[in-house]
């Protein structure tokens with residue numbers, strides 16, 4: 001199994017001298033930090049892929065004495081587990097990324113929103129935070145980080161729901177605009193980034209935008225940490241160069257009998273074997289927060305679809321009708337088709353419903369249910385019906 | 387007598403976390419650690435302590451899966467039911483646990499020692515099937531391994 005098709009990379013988990021990075025950013029003007037990030041073309045690693053430098057600059061341009069920087073460690077997408085590993089292995093780099101952001105936008109306070117399922121990490125993280133705060137004092141940097149714990153709600157990974165949750169409320173997404181960089185946590189300008197994104201900002205500050213851009217493609221620069229699970233002999237966490245095709249990925253990670261790969265978790269897309277070659281993993285093809293689940297020919301794609309719909313029905317916050325009712329109807333609908341109570345025409349109605357949800361739902365949860373639904377039904381129709 | 391003791395815990399937690407709205411969830415989380423669930427009385431007491439309505443406390447608590455408002459056991463088992471774990475034999479693990487503890491999914495043992503629940507992906511898919519017992523993750527479960535783990539908890 002030594003012939004790898006995809007380039008392995010070792011940036012994220014490598015120990016780094018964070019003091020060196022801090023020294024460097026102390027000599028930079030805040031806007032130079034944003035500029036360096038913009039030049040790197042780093043895009044958010046949490047899934048949506050918004051340019052990080054732009055996000056920071058928007059927040060930097062807001063004139064408010066109180067701003068916040070938030071590390072999104074809610075990691076609830078089925079099939080992602082890399083943020084846990086990053087926090088476990090290199091917490092100091094995550095904190096350092098938050099410090100870089102705080103310097104760039106002028107924030108004094110940062111929060112890490114850690115999913116409740118990762119509570120076991122807290123004693124270690126608090127110990128590391130003590131050291132970090134000492135370093136902040138040595139550098140005369142007025143920046144502090146607090147950890148907030150989630151309580152088992154996937155929707156709280158959505159940025160505005162996460163703010164609501166830190167504020168002590170139900171995790172119900174807000175209307176956008178205003179965007180977080182204008183009005184985020186406690187109504188203040190806020191930068192929120194994924195754990196992995198923050199660590200890449202540290203690397204870019206240390207080695208420069210040009211070095212980061214050496215890997216990847218025009219639309220997907222650099223590397224990314226992937227969480228690989230399902231039918232694979234190599235389940236685990238891998239940092240890989242962006243821009244590979246699903247086919248290359250499967251040659252490397254498949255078990256020889258891969259029939260489909262679910263890229264991006266329950267809110268991502270199902271890629272069937274016949275589309276492996278043409279599909280690029282990245283922002284130009286199927287974007288992903290890093291969840292890669294492989295399925296071989298023994299697996300029922302109906303079970304996959306049912307499992308995801310069950311997930312969304314439970315995790316929908318229930319605030320808006322298209323998503324709340326839509327998820328329930330899709331779940332009931334595929335069950336009825338499977339039982340034979342409804343014919344295959346009805347399946348097409350359900351695909352239409354999923355498309356309506358994409359347009360009419362308030363947040364990314366309801367908007368993305370149709371991704372998995374559409375791609376599974378389209379490619380594995382027979383398995384859903386019979 | 388009972389309510390006075392409960393009030394004391396709530397007051398202590400409010401002293402520790404503060405009395406603003408953003409203290410609510412940390413207080414409720416700690417109450418669950420101490421008591422394994424949120425009783426009506428506790429929620430009313432928290433509301434009074436933070437000077438917000440009891441409906442607000444209840445509404446917030448019921449939003450979050452881990453803020454249980456139903457009586458739970460000392461050890462809450464949450465077994466992952468999402469696809470990677472389902473593919474790697476989660477059902478077999480579930481029935482092993484049900485058999486050993488003589489309880490069904492969603493139930494708590496009469497001695498209030500164990501509750502058995504399901505959870506959505508808990509972030510260990512590469513080591514499926516996985517479960518949490520309170521805050522501790524257990525991975526790559528087999529019927530033998532889970533039997534061994536439960537034996538230790540039964541002794542506790």
Ligand SMILES: Cc1cc2nc3c(=O)[nH]c(=O)nc-3n(C[C@H](O)[C@H](O)[C@H](O)COP(=O)(O)O)c2cc1C
Pocket residue numbers: 043044045046047048049050072073074075076077154155156157158159160192193194195197198363364365
């Ligand atoms: C339902 C839902 C769940 C999300 N969960 C997460 C999550 O667990 N972690 C994360 O980093 N981003 C999550 N996001 C994306 C965030 O809203 C946000 O875009 C991201 O944290 C921005 O960071 P980035 O630009 O560094 O990727 C979620 C979005 C939605 C709609």
Ligand code: SF4
Pocket residue numbers: 155172173315316317318319320321323324361362363364365366367
């Ligand atoms: S789309 Fe779903 S999760 Fe998002 S606000 Fe509407 S009901 Fe809530």
Ligand code: FES
Pocket residue numbers: 078079466467468469470471472506507508509510511514515516
């Ligand atoms: S699917 Fe069970 S831990 Fe992710």
